[in-house]
Amino acid sequence: MTRHPITDSHCHLDFPDFDAERDDIVQRAVEGGVHRMVTICTRLRNEPQVRAIAEAHAPVFYAAGTHPMSAADEPLATVDQLKSLAAHPKFVGIGETGLDYHYTAESAEVQQQSLRIHIEAAQETGLPLIIHARAADDDMARILTEGYRAQPYTCVMHCFSSGAGLARAALDLGFYLSMSGIAAFPKSMDLREIFAAAPLDRILVETDSPYLAPPPYRGKRNEPGYTVHTAAVGAELFGLDYDAFADATEANFNRLFAKAATWDAPHG
Template sequence: MEPMITDSHCHLDFPQFEGGLPDLLSRAADLGVHRMVTICTKLRTAPAVRALAEAHAPVFWAAGTHPMSAAEEPLASVEDLVTLAQHPKMVGIGETGLDYHYTADSKPVQQESLRIHIEACRQTGLPLIIHSRDADTDMARILTEEHRAGAYTCVMHCFSSGPALAEAALDLGFYLSMSGIAAFPRSQEVRDIFARAPLDRILVETDSPYLAPPPHRGKRNEPAFVSHTARKGAEVFGLDYAAFAAATEANFERLFTKAVA
């Protein structure tokens, strides 16, 4: 049997998966992927994402406003997020964060939205799920400021930023999530950052339908493929696959406690 493993971040409501979810879940189970968190990126889609979790035992969900949508969508309130978090299978807040690559013009509203999501994490006890691109300095500053104002837990999803942000996140007790990017041949700098991190702060994810790892690069990603990323992670940490999978399972359950309960 394949070692048990969790895809900590995917987007099963996206149109790339329409009509194919039973087969997708079966392929995942065949490779030991027994659990996944599907992420709502716009609160207006929360009912559809919640329905996926309700219909499929392996699926949990999280909800937030993606930073690239922060200027287009109604600003979430703490109350909105706290209310959604009452659902028994909602296990995280986000994804939220900062993305200055394409949407730098909306920096102020992105930062406001991020702080709202952090306060919802404090009130619910659920972990924050962070998206960060081309915003390392502001991201490290805001996460640190907010943590000083009141502790919360967090995962840096699909981590591919620089070493300074990794260090800042780890210093706050946060987790780094390894996506297919870490398995790309030209991603040695990203692998080096993970190699310097404590093993007990590492998660794995697909971010599917995006960022498929080799040997599926360029194709639609899906939760089953997290096993390929995890095998690369095992190499990075000098472990066999079963040991690395067990470590990431323990890490996921320590952070996403509601998924266990």
């Protein structure tokens, strides 16, 4: 029986893990019920390669930004630079950006500066902000909220695995929480409770592939097609059958990533 389609809202198809079989991986995802993917550029100097992947594959869209763990090693993005990239028809989000104090706390100041630039670009383009948050819940909530109060914008907390307080702060701003394979790990009970307490109309699904493969592939290279395993866990959390949960997350993705939802592939 054919599953209702879902979207992998966050993957990294440009990573070398996929070099040998990128076309096959996209095809496998589509055949398995993952009909769209958003591939994320984490260093702006790599944007041409990421854009080329989106241009080569009809189901693939892309976003670009400076990952917080790279913020100290890369030139600071500018709002104009991000706005210029956003003119591409398949460029659908700003980021990933955010704060990571787990590995890179020493660059907290430049991470915050970079994050504010990306927030401004999201405000000016109307595209959703894509946030990476790790071990920085208080600063994350504060900066996102300050930015939103200055000028509203939309946002997804990608691969959400932070605490309930940051989840509440994000949801209070109208933002979305994205479930990755972490939510399907057996020991992630607390995280599943955070998702289960969130409104269904604020949930997305993703792989963050090639990382964080959900069971039964845990420990192996992740790929966009495995989004279906995380979606199955999400359906169970919300007491829905798979298709109903798939339909809900599709509606959420289309609302947040409206540019992807209205994109029409060129014909001829």
